Amino acid sequence: MTAIIAARNLVRAYRLPGEGLLGRRRRLVAVDDVSLELDEGKTLGIVGESGSGKSTLARLLVGLERPDRGTIAFDGATISNLPERALRPYRRAMQMVFQDPFGSLDPRMRVIDSVAEPLDIALPGLDRDAREARVAATLAEVGLGTSALRRYPHQFSGGQRQRIAIARALITGPRLLVADEPVSALDVSIQAQILNLLVDLKLARGLSIIFISHNLGVIRYLSDHVAVMLRGRIVETGPTERVFGAPEHPYTRALIAAMPVLER
Numbered sequence: 001m002t003a004i005i006a007a008r009n010l011v012r013a014y015r016l017p018g019e020g021l022l023g024r025r026r027r028l029v030a031v032d033d034v035s036l037e038l039d040e041g042k043t044l045g046i047v048g049e050s051g052s053g054k055s056t057l058a059r060l061l062v063g064l065e066r067p068d069r070g071t072i073a074f075d076g077a078t079i080s081n082l083p084e085r086a087l088r089p090y091r092r093a094m095q096m097v098f099q100d101p102f103g104s105l106d107p108r109m110r111v112i113d114s115v116a117e118p119l120d121i122a123l124p125g126l127d128r129d130a131r132e133a134r135v136a137a138t139l140a141e142v143g144l145g146t147s148a149l150r151r152y153p154h155q156f157s158g159g160q161r162q163r164i165a166i167a168r169a170l171i172t173g174p175r176l177l178v179a180d181e182p183v184s185a186l187d188v189s190i191q192a193q194i195l196n197l198l199v200d201l202k203l204a205r206g207l208s209i210i211f212i213s214h215n216l217g218v219i220r221y222l223s224d225h226v227a228v229m230l231r232g233r234i235v236e237t238g239p240t241e242r243v244f245g246a247p248e249h250p251y252t253r254a255l256i257a258a259m260p261v262l263e264r
């Protein structure tokens, strides 16, 4: 089976301001020799402390940033060296959901136009009725009715806004969804609803998901495989039950030991 996404030896460094010893530029290696693979229809959970490189890795995988070294293959095709034009079809096939659903929706745009925006780029000739029907169907998939179409983001709760952001990510029919802390900004009571929505969508659409969180309980609940990041590297990876049942790396053990007892 070909992996839906496979990364090999990814490296991404950032320049830091100022000069280090002997006038050399200071660099921060945010992602340091990372390799991973995800089979279609599965969920990979990526966990690690703040600054461990999770979001940088996510941006590399979906092509929002380019790696300094290493390769990324989508469904067997190498995409990390493609020029922007050739990358476009892959951008539709890989979508991201971010932590802050307010920040990812334009407050001045009606829901219908926010959700349709990626579609307008992908299928510019679509007629109005077909466009609206497709937005309405996608909103229904995330649990929102047609009354949402002509409203603005501020008229919705945080959880509803995240549903809208998920609809926007789904509208082009992606095969891979990369969700970067998608529930961290939400009330605890709302988090489970959004997590269950992602599980339902994965089953209904056969979606593959990369789910990033610093919350191990959430990672365990959602993921088939887990990768643990520490300072830019994956220090441990494996099937969720194995990683939680018999963690090998001291950092993974420390993370699990720090979980609330009920979640372990």
Ligand SMILES: Nc1ncnc2c1ncn2[C@@H]1O[C@H](COP(=O)(O)OP(=O)(O)OP(=O)(O)O)[C@@H](O)[C@H]1O
Pocket (backbone or CB within 6 Å): 014, 015, 028, 029, 030, 048, 049, 050, 051, 052, 053, 054, 055, 056, 057, 214
């Ligand atoms: N555009 C950038 N320019 C400079 N440094 C950056 C940039 N983006 C990230 N970094 C640095 O790279 C490292 C990894 O950051 P990243 O955001 O990937 O971590 P993270 O695991 O997502 O953290 P968090 O859990 O807080 O979201 C951090 O030290 C961060 O400060």
Ligand SMILES: [Mg+2]
Pocket (backbone or CB within 6 Å): 054, 055, 056, 180
């Ligand atoms: Mg992050």
